[in-house]
Amino acid sequence: MDKFTKVTGVAAPLMRQNVDTDLIIRIERLVDNVGREGLGPYAFEQIRFKPDGSENPDCVFNQEPYRNSPIILSRENFGCGSSREGAVWALKGMGIKAVIAPYFGDIFNNNCFQNGILPVPLPIEDVEQLADEMKASPGNARVTVDLENCVVISPTGRTIPFKVDARRQHAMLNGLDDIAQTKANQDKIEAWQAADKSARPWVWL
Amino acid sequence: MGKALFDKIWDSHVITDLGNGFILMHIDRLLLHDMSGGKAMKEAIEKGYDPVQPRLIYATPDHTMSTKPGRTEKTHPPGEPLIKSMRETTGKYGIKLFDLGQDGNGIVHVMGPEQGLTLPGTTLVCGDSHTSTHGGMGALAYGIGASELVHVIATQTMVQRKPKRFRVSFDGKLQPGVTSKDMILHLIGDVGTAAGTGFAVEYAGSAVRALPVEARLTLCNLTIEMGARTGMVAPDDTTYEYLHGRDYAPKDAMWDRAVAYWRTLPTDPDAEFDREHTIDMAKVAPQITWGTSPEHVIAVDRAIPDPAMAGDKRAAWEAALQYQGLEPGKPIEGTKVDWVFIGSCTNSRITDIRAAAEIVKGRHKAEHVTAWVVPGSERIKKQAESEGLDRVFLDAGFEWREPGCSMCLASNGERVPPGKRSVSTSNRNFVGRQGPGARTHLASPAMAAAAAIKGAIADVRKF
Ligand code: SF4
Numbered sequence: 001m002d003k004f005t006k007v008t009g010v011a012a013p014l015m016r017q018n019v020d021t022d023l024i025i026r027i028e029r030l031v032d033n034v035g036r037e038g039l040g041p042y043a044f045e046q047i048r049f050k051p052d053g054s055e056n057p058d059c060v061f062n063q064e065p066y067r068n069s070p071i072i073l074s075r076e077n078f079g080c081g082s083s084r085e086g087a088v089w090a091l092k093g094m095g096i097k098a099v100i101a102p103y104f105g106d107i108f109n110n111n112c113f114q115n116g117i118l119p120v121p122l123p124i125e126d127v128e129q130l131a132d133e134m135k136a137s138p139g140n141a142r143v144t145v146d147l148e149n150c151v152v153i154s155p156t157g158r159t160i161p162f163k164v165d166a167r168r169q170h171a172m173l174n175g176l177d178d179i180a181q182t183k184a185n186q187d188k189i190e191a192w193q194a195a196d197k198s199a200r201p202w203v204w205l
Numbered sequence: 206m207g208k209a210l211f212d213k214i215w216d217s218h219v220i221t222d223l224g225n226g227f228i229l230m231h232i233d234r235l236l237l238h239d240m241s242g243g244k245a246m247k248e249a250i251e252k253g254y255d256p257v258q259p260r261l262i263y264a265t266p267d268h269t270m271s272t273k274p275g276r277t278e279k280t281h282p283p284g285e286p287l288i289k290s291m292r293e294t295t296g297k298y299g300i301k302l303f304d305l306g307q308d309g310n311g312i313v314h315v316m317g318p319e320q321g322l323t324l325p326g327t328t329l330v331c332g333d334s335h336t337s338t339h340g341g342m343g344a345l346a347y348g349i350g351a352s353e354l355v356h357v358i359a360t361q362t363m364v365q366r367k368p369k370r371f372r373v374s375f376d377g378k379l380q381p382g383v384t385s386k387d388m389i390l391h392l393i394g395d396v397g398t399a400a401g402t403g404f405a406v407e408y409a410g411s412a413v414r415a416l417p418v419e420a421r422l423t424l425c426n427l428t429i430e431m432g433a434r435t436g437m438v439a440p441d442d443t444t445y446e447y448l449h450g451r452d453y454a455p456k457d458a459m460w461d462r463a464v465a466y467w468r469t470l471p472t473d474p475d476a477e478f479d480r481e482h483t484i485d486m487a488k489v490a491p492q493i494t495w496g497t498s499p500e501h502v503i504a505v506d507r508a509i510p511d512p513a514m515a516g517d518k519r520a521a522w523e524a525a526l527q528y529q530g531l532e533p534g535k536p537i538e539g540t541k542v543d544w545v546f547i548g549s550c551t552n553s554r555i556t557d558i559r560a561a562a563e564i565v566k567g568r569h570k571a572e573h574v575t576a577w578v579v580p581g582s583e584r585i586k587k588q589a590e591s592e593g594l595d596r597v598f599l600d601a602g603f604e605w606r607e608p609g610c611s612m613c614l615a616s617n618g619e620r621v622p623p624g625k626r627s628v629s630t631s632n633r634n635f636v637g638r639q640g641p642g643a644r645t646h647l648a649s650p651a652m653a654a655a656a657a658i659k660g661a662i663a664d665v666r667k668f
Contacts, residue, residue: 017521018398018498022635027616030240031269031283046637051623077399080432081635082614083241083334085351103402106434107334107348114352165366167225178352179254182360185221185229189362192220192231202455202463203233203327205260 002116003175004147007097011143012060012069013131019074020081021108023047025090027082039086040093061094065139073131074101075124079108088115098145100127100152113168114178120145120152120162130154147172207473209370210439211405214345214470218328220362230365233327234344235357237264237300238313239284240616241332243291245354254359256298261361263322264295265303267312269617272548272579272606278305281618309452311582311608314338314550318422319582321451325440325467330357335550335632337428341421342448343440343470345405348429368403369479371433372472374410377486382666384560385420386552386630386649388412389427390492392484394502401433404480407472408438412486418447419554426551427632430499439471491665494634494647495537496525501634505652505664509533528636529644530624538662540646544627545576545657546639547650548606549613552630553581555588557650562594564654564668570602571660577604579611603657615640628656 029042047059055062061069072078072091078101079087088111091099098118112119122130133155134141141155147169152160171178182189197204208216220229237246242264249256256262269284270276278288288305295302303309309320313331317323317339325343330336332354339346349363357363375388406428408421416424421438428436445464448454455463490504501522503510511533512522526533531540547553547561558580570576578598580586586608589595595605612619613631620640621627627645630653634645646662655663 016524017518020635022633022638026637026641027240027614028283031287031616046641051641077402077432080398081334081429081633083332083348083350085241088350103399106402106432107350107429110353111350114350165225165227167223167227178364179252179356179359182229182356182362182364185362188221189229189231189360193361196231200326200463200466202459203324205453 001114001171001175001177004097004116004118004172006144006146006148007070008142008144009070010065010141011071011073011100011130011134012066013073013134014060015073015075015131017075018077018080021079021084021087021105022081024079024087025084027084030084030086036089037093039090043090043094068095070095070097071143071145072096072099073127074099075127076102078104080105083107085111085114088112088117091117100130100145102127113172116172116175118145118147118172122152122160122162126160206477207475209472209476209478210343210407210437210470211345211370214326214328215367223364226366227364228367230328230363232330232357232361232363233261234317234322234329235262236313236317236329236331237262237291237295238268238331238333239266239287239291240268241351241354243287243294245332245351245358246294247290248351249355249358250294252355254355256300256358258361259298259300262300264291264300265310265313265316266291266305268610268614270305270609271617272609272611272619274606276607284617306583308583311585312550312553312610314426315553315581315585318342318418319451319584321448321454324448324454325444326470330363334429335426337434337436338422338426338550340425340428340435340437341418343437343444343467345435345437347434368405371401371404371406371480372478373406373408374481374483375408375412375486376410376483377412379412379486380490382491382651383486383489384649384651385416385424387489387492388484388486389424390494390499390502390647391489393427393431393499394492395484396431396482398430398498398500399432401428401431404433406433406436408436409472413438414441417556418443419556422554423551427499430632440467441471491649491652493537493652493662495529495531496522497528497634497636498525499632499634499647501525503537505538505662507537509535509537538664540662541626542574542628542656542661543625544621545574545653546579546612546627546629546631547577547653548579548581548611549631550581551632552650553579553585555585557630558585558589558594561650561654562597564651564665565601565603565658566597568601568658570657574657574660576602576657577606577612579606580608582608612639614638621645628653628662
């Protein structure tokens with residue numbers, strides 16, 4: 001897995017509620033065999049592009065200075081809906097490293113940690129203030145997300161702490177692979193299975 | 206203190222405590238479908254991880270093929286490579302695949318319970334958010350992402366953090382025209398799409414106990430739309446009657462042993478929940494969504510709501526009404542409809558099809574409406590045909606199609622055209638879900654059938 005320690009950059013305010021994973025990546029793009037790496041150009045295509053394929057100037061990702069932002073700011077329930085991990089790959093493909101929102105869809109949240117993208121939960125007041133500070137100083141304002149110290153630093157230098165599970169923090173900072181960690185427990189898995197086969201034999205087809 | 210159903214299943218599947226609130230959980234069933242399953246298998250193999258328990262893995266293609274009568278995997282060419290790769294990878298390890306046209310094929314969340322693969326007290330995962338459906342059997346079922354899928358293939362386990370517990374009690378009797386689809390839509394409207402985030406939900410109460418298994422599956426299906434990854438109903442005699450004799454369910458002496466175990470699973474009377482919510486079914490009428498989130502829902506006899514009343518959701522409501530082409534204050538009943546879709550893992554089971562057929566029988570769809578019925582599995586299709594239900598729909602001008610996800614998500618060339626309005630029995634009315642620009646209203650099968658007949662959103666109680 002990719003490591004994540006810290007990112008500093010422009011944060012794009014996509015200030016809407018319930019940004020669902022259908023909006024982040026359309027399902028057809030996951031049928032067409034684009035692969036994990038090629039999804040960036042299709043991220044948010046429904047709002048980034050008009051039906052004729054030209055850029056929609058109203059979309060924040062088409063506006064300066066947000067075009068290549070590594071951070072997204074959004075409202076409640078970002079990443080709700082479908083379990084498609086393609087949503088995270090698409091964000092990664094467009095260069096996103098962290099998303100800051102009050103809370104996230106549960107499956108999306110897990111998928112982020114599997115791919116080195118950091119979902120940062122902050123109260124809506126803080127997210128709104130970050131968005132305001134970005135807009136107040138276009139071109140100069142930067143946001144920092146620091147996973148080691150679990151803080152966000154706002155464009156005006158405010159330090160806002162956030163919470164992350166210690167296990168996930170450790171895995172992200174060190175780029176650890178879940179499967180390798182689990183395989184280290186192989187003895188315990190086998191012992192559990194042997195016991196279960198006699199306790200619930202009907203489960204074992 | 207007593208334990209909840211959820212805790213009993215959870216505790217019995219902990220292999221080891223990983224610290225910091227995480228555990229390693231055993232997974233009893235992994236279900237694969239063609240969108241996420243085949244790819245995950247390929248990825249696992251490429252990374253050098255062979256499936257460790259192929260006999261606990263079952264696969265069915267459902268997402269990417271056409272449901273046109275007489276279809277093959279070639280009918281919608283973009284899906285063909287996914288289906289082929291699924292065949293190859295499952296074949297290599299002897300994983301059971303219910304292939305197109307075979308008995309057992311169907312939408313993955315229809316197939317599991319139908320085949321008796323989904324059992325009470327088991328843990329089940331699938332690369333699909335509506336895996337919560339299987340909770341209707343008393344299983345702990347989660348939708349997971351692609352990386353987690355590879356993890357399960359490679360280890361038959363998952364790293365999990367314990368969610369909090371949320372019990373929703375539906376009390377009283379269902380009113381005429383009200384189904385479990387209306388129960389869950391009403392609940393989501395009541396508590397919002399994020400109420401379940403971080404929770405495992407248990408559905409309880411007299412109205413739930415009275416539901417047949419298929420209706421419980423519908424109830425659990427939409428759990429993810431309130432933000433919870435898993436929803437469940439405690440197993441009882443209704444569950445056992447449904448399961449008994451199904452292909453993969455335990456048999457004979459093993460059956461008795463299993464039932465004795467399952468009877469220990471329901472929530473103890475003194476178990477505690479982190480959150481409780483109660484709904485009085487006497488007050489719930491048939492529901493229909495008006496907006497672009499499942500929480501945008503009203504009783505069918507109500508007016509389209511005014512965003513001025515929405516508080517901090519005002520902007521979202523305004524955008525939803527604009528996308529849907531609706532005006533606040535007008536009755537929703539009578540809104541002209543172009544498409545009707547009866548299908549999806551929410552509402553494509555035999556009881557759903559019978560409920561729709563009952564409304565349709567002896568009537569004809571409105572001229573301007575395109576109406577599809579897509580049964581959830583091969584077996585359901587055959588059952589419906591043996592009851593003559595296909596004729597009921599065909600005579601009424603509906604299309605009777607092959608099983609699959611179809612117009613639930615538009616990944617198979619089957620879409621509602623831009624700007625057209627659809628009444629759908631599926632579970633998501635998101636912007637563009639049924640195709641770019643498509644306007645979706647979620648409702649029960651009977652409500653969808655009524656809309657097809659009227660050519661407009663209709664109140665099923667008037668039929
Ligand atoms: S029917 Fe729809 S919601 Fe259900 S599995 Fe298929 S695409 Fe997903």
